[in-house]
Amino acid sequence: MSFSRPLIVGGAVGTLLLAGCSADPSTDSTDDAPSDASLSVGAAFYPVQFVAEQIGGDDVAVTPLIAGGVEPHDAELSPATVREMQNMDTVLYLSDFSAAVDDAIDTTGARALDAHHIVDEHGEDVAAHEAATHDGEEHAADDGHDHGVADPHFWLDPTLLAEYAEDVVAEFSELDPDHAEAYEERGAALVASLSALDEDFTEGLAVCERREIFVSHEAYGYLGLRYDLEQEGMSGLDPEAEPSPARLREIRDLIEDSGATTIFTESKVSAAVAESLASDAGVTTAVLDPVETATNGDDYIDIMTRNLEALRTGLDCS
Ligand SMILES: [Zn+2]
Numbered sequence: 001m002s003f004s005r006p007l008i009v010g011g012a013v014g015t016l017l018l019a020g021c022s023a024d025p026s027t028d029s030t031d032d033a034p035s036d037a038s039l040s041v042g043a044a045f046y047p048v049q050f051v052a053e054q055i056g057g058d059d060v061a062v063t064p065l066i067a068g069g070v071e072p073h074d075a076e077l078s079p080a081t082v083r084e085m086q087n088m089d090t091v092l093y094l095s096d097f098s099a100a101v102d103d104a105i106d107t108t109g110a111r112a113l114d115a116h117h118i119v120d121e122h123g124e125d126v127a128a129h130e131a132a133t134h135d136g137e138e139h140a141a142d143d144g145h146d147h148g149v150a151d152p153h154f155w156l157d158p159t160l161l162a163e164y165a166e167d168v169v170a171e172f173s174e175l176d177p178d179h180a181e182a183y184e185e186r187g188a189a190l191v192a193s194l195s196a197l198d199e200d201f202t203e204g205l206a207v208c209e210r211r212e213i214f215v216s217h218e219a220y221g222y223l224g225l226r227y228d229l230e231q232e233g234m235s236g237l238d239p240e241a242e243p244s245p246a247r248l249r250e251i252r253d254l255i256e257d258s259g260a261t262t263i264f265t266e267s268k269v270s271a272a273v274a275e276s277l278a279s280d281a282g283v284t285t286a287v288l289d290p291v292e293t294a295t296n297g298d299d300y301i302d303i304m305t306r307n308l309e310a311l312r313t314g315l316d317c318s
Pocket residue numbers: 073153217219237239290292
C-alpha cells in the first residue's frame with residue numbers, strides 16, 4: 001500500500017477522520033488483503049472479480065462489493081463498502097446492472113471501469129437473435145437502441161469476458177505501470193483459457209438433438225447467440241420476477257412441441273416454479289448457472305464447464 005497512487009478525491013478527508021487512530025488511513029478494516037498489493041480494486045459482481053483476480057495476481061487486492069452468494073441484480077451495498085470505495089484505485093462494474101453500485105460510484109466519485117460498451121456493441125445482435133427465434137411471441141426486442149432491458153449477461157459468452165479482460169489489463173497497467181508486464185502476461189493467460197473454454201462450448205454443442213433451452217431466468221442471450229441456442233425464459237431478465245400463468249402454459253406447450261427433456265433452473269426461488277412445471281410436463285430439471293455469484297470455491301471456468309455438461313446432457317449432444 002506504500003506504492004504512490006493517483007490522488008483519490010471525494011471523501012478522502014472523511015475517511016481520514018473515520019480511520020481515527022489507524023496509522024495508515026489507506027488500510028481498511030478487512031486486513032486479509034495481501035499487504036504487498038500495489039492496487040486496491042473493487043469488483044461489482046463475480047465475473048469481473050474473477051477477471052481482476054486472474055489479471056491482478058499478488059499485485060492487486062480485489063474487494064467484492066457484494067457479499068458472496070448474493071444475487072447482484074437487486075443487491076444493496078453496506079455503508080462500510082461504500083466508504084471503502086473511496087480508497088479504491090478503480091472499481092470494475094457494469095452500469096445498469098446493479099442500481100446500488102451505480103449510485104455508489106456516483107456518490108463516491110470512485111474511478112470505475114464500466115463493461116457496458118460490450119453490451120452496447122453486442123446487445124442488439126442478441127436482441128435480433130432472440131427476436132428471430134421467438135417469432136410470434138410477445139417480444140419487442142427489435143425497437144432499436146432504446147431498450148432499457150438489454151440483456152446484461154455478456155460474461156456467459158467467454159469471448160466477451162475476454163474483451164473485458166483486455167480493458168482490465170489496460171486499466172491496471174495505467175494505474176500501476178511498474179507491473180504492466182505482469183498484468184499483460186496474466187491477461188494473455190486468461191484470454192487463452194477463455195478461448196479454450198469457448199472452443200469446448202463450440203465443439204460440445206455442435207451436434208445436439210435440440211437447441212431450445214427452457215430456463216427460469218432469461219440470462220442466456222449472449223450464450224445463445226454464440227452457440228446457436230434458443231432460450232425460452234419463464235420470468236424474463238429479472239430473476240426475481242414471477243412467471244405469469246399464461247407464460248407457464250405457453251412454455252408447457254413449447255416443451256411438448258420441442259420434445260425437450262429438461263428445464264434449466266438456478267435459484268431456489270425459481271426452482272420451485274420450474275420443478276412444478278417440470279413434473280407437470282413430465283420432464284426433469286437441471287442447474288444452469290448464470291455465474292452471477294460463485295460458491296463452493298468454484299471459479300468461472302469450473303462453473304461454465306459444469307454448465308456445458310448440463311447443456312450437453314439436457315440437449316442430447318453427441
Ligand atoms: Zn441475471
